[in-house]
């Protein structure tokens with residue numbers, strides 16, 4: 678059984694990942710800054726007999742993550758850097774504070790958690806890091822200037838970490854989802870398109886050739902595979918899971 682750390686594990690894609698690893702008997706430590714939901718998810722999974730521990734942490738703070746990591750065993754098999762936030766705006770109308778916050782969570786969050794996980798992965802004589810990227814990293818989604826910037830950085834960090842720690846038997850890969858129906862999407866639509874959520878949801882879903890948004894479980898399955906021994910020859914790769922958005926574009 679593997680020791681697994683998942684960030685942003687209380688909602689959406691992270692929650693599906695937390696559930697999948699827990700239901701398969703792994704020891705799951707999930708970090709989130711949403712304490713109420715974290716405790717609720719922990720209770721639900723523990724009642725079903727799974728080994729899970731919720732740890733409160735803000736991934737943008739090294740101090741906060743270090744406090745959480747103190748409760749994680751000395752050896753770690755898998756780190757999933759999933760926590761992330763979104764933002765709408767282009768170069769002209771992105772506020773400095775929004776740019777900085779996006780960077781702190783989406784980019785620095787991968788740095789803090791990976792740096793603190795590294796000694797535990799090394800103590801384990803190897804393991805896997807899976808970073809949640811986005812198709813935005815490759816194509817720069819319209820009106821997602823700061824968000825695309827952060828996901829570009831996630832992809833670069835994945836490659837850099839994969840290269841630097843390949844000799845330590847640590848594999849690093851990232852996943853680039855297209856649009857996946859999670860609270861992240863619902864919150865985004867409510868905030869930016871109040872009263873037009875339904876139309877905008879359909880519009881976003883229609884941008885994917887498969888004609889719908891993905892489910893969190895469809896992303897979790899790939900995370901699980903990349904963390905497994907079946908993926909032992911895979912490092913430094915990015916996987917688009919996007920209903921054909923990238924592969925079938927004209």
Ligand code: NAD
Pocket residue numbers: 684685686687688689690691708709710711734735736737759760761762782786809810811812853854855856857858859860861862
């Ligand atoms: P979500 O909002 O449903 O879940 C994100 C989780 O991360 C929440 O539980 C939230 O509390 C937590 N979180 C956010 N900031 C945090 C912080 N500073 N410290 C600790 N926890 C924090 O979002 P989601 O849709 O499940 O997205 C998960 C990841 O997938 C993100 O990195 C996102 O960029 C990426 N992604 C999502 C989509 C999509 O369409 N949903 C597409 C591409 C990429």
